[in-house]
Amino acid sequence: xxxxxxxxxxxxxxxxxxxxxxxxxxxxxxxxxxxxxxxxxxxxxxxxxxxxxxxxxxxxxxxxxxxxxxxxxxxxxxxxxxxxxxxxxxxxxxxxxxxxxxxxxxxxxxxxxxxxxxxxxxxxxxxxxxxxxxxxxxxxxxxxxxxxxxxxxxxxxxxx
Amino acid sequence: xxxxxxxxxxxxxxxxxxxxxxxxxxxxxxxxxxxxxxxxxxxxxxxxxxxxxxxxxxxxxxxxxxxxxxxxxxxxxxxxxxxxxxxxxxxxxxxxxxxxxxxxxxxxxxxxxxxxxxxxxxxxxxxxxxxxxxxxxxxxxxxxxxxxxxxxxx
Numbered sequence: 486x487x488x489x490x491x492x493x494x495x496x497x498x499x500x501x502x503x504x505x506x507x508x509x510x511x512x513x514x515x516x517x518x519x520x521x522x523x524x525x526x527x528x529x530x531x532x533x534x535x536x537x538x539x540x541x542x543x544x545x546x547x548x549x550x551x552x553x554x555x556x557x558x559x560x561x562x563x564x565x566x567x568x569x570x571x572x573x574x575x576x577x578x579x580x581x582x583x584x585x586x587x588x589x590x591x592x593x594x595x596x597x598x599x600x601x602x603x604x605x606x607x608x609x610x611x612x613x614x615x616x617x618x619x620x621x622x623x624x625x626x627x628x629x630x631x632x633x634x635x636x637x638x639x640x641x642x643x644x645x
Numbered sequence: 646x647x648x649x650x651x652x653x654x655x656x657x658x659x660x661x662x663x664x665x666x667x668x669x670x671x672x673x674x675x676x677x678x679x680x681x682x683x684x685x686x687x688x689x690x691x692x693x694x695x696x697x698x699x700x701x702x703x704x705x706x707x708x709x710x711x712x713x714x715x716x717x718x719x720x721x722x723x724x725x726x727x728x729x730x731x732x733x734x735x736x737x738x739x740x741x742x743x744x745x746x747x748x749x750x751x752x753x754x755x756x757x758x759x760x761x762x763x764x765x766x767x768x769x770x771x772x773x774x775x776x777x778x779x780x781x782x783x784x785x786x787x788x789x790x791x792x793x794x795x796x797x798x799x
Contacts, residue, residue, distance in 0.1 A: 517708040546679040582730035
């Protein structure tokens with residue numbers, strides 16, 4: 486994983502894709518978002534979504550899953566090359582999450598992340614703060630999901 | 646049961662919901678599937694992290710807040726879904742054993758310009774642990790049918 490100094494605004498990476506099956510949509514919804522249009526094909530068809538639709542929190546959680554998996558793959562590769570690997574800190578939050586189009590059963594969403602801003606942390610001199618635009622695009626090329634995430638990223642010469 | 650419609654959400658405190666108990670197993674199960682970072686899965690790695698101990702994924706906490714909103718009122722509301730979330734702030738870590746409560750305020754309620762039979766209700770929801778410490782604040786709109794059309798949705 487890269488350090489704050491290695492990251493530039495405009496850097497973009499594709500982090501992977503995921504197919505939302507009806508079974509996965511219903512299982513997530515039953516646990517976390519039991520609204521009728523997330524639980525039943527018929528109720529989905531009658532709703533504004535026009536079909537069984539994934540919970541927006543399911544879409545966001547899958548984006549996180551792919552980001553983490555992609556990051557861990559890059560860390561393993563960097564370690565294998567003998568590079569020092571940066572361990573990122575927790576995220577203080579996100580803003581402007583948009584569920585632009587429904588994610589329906591059978592849709593395959595491809596996720597990407599692009600750095601949109603970076604600055605030093607005033608309160609934690611060993612860390613920088615990065616903002617990334619994370620997006621999901623369906624198999625028809627339509628943008629279905631986006632958010633602007635914030636993360637703490639360690640600086641290369643940090644004491645720890 | 647009466648279905649809640651747009652007119653039932655005037656600005657102000659709407660309600661408080663919970664408690665919802667979160668176990669270590671819940672935290673590990675969500676993290677294994679959706680956020681397999683060591684700070685959410687491994688006690689030793691978590692102890693060395695900025696969060697000083699095992700913590701739940703922020704996406705887990707948001708998903709739990711959604712469940713508490715559903716159990717609290719959304720499944721008996723003429724909800725048409727949500728276009729997104731304005732902001733989520735993760736303020737303090739979710740810990741194993743936490744009993745979550747959710748304070749829900751309506752900060753704005755207006756009629757949709759493009760769909761006059763629908764209202765847009767802006768909620769601010771704050772999840773707290775048993776000590777009253779705010780763990781997460783979420784500001785998000787939900788589209789809710791107005792009373793006349795809510796009766797059609799049943």
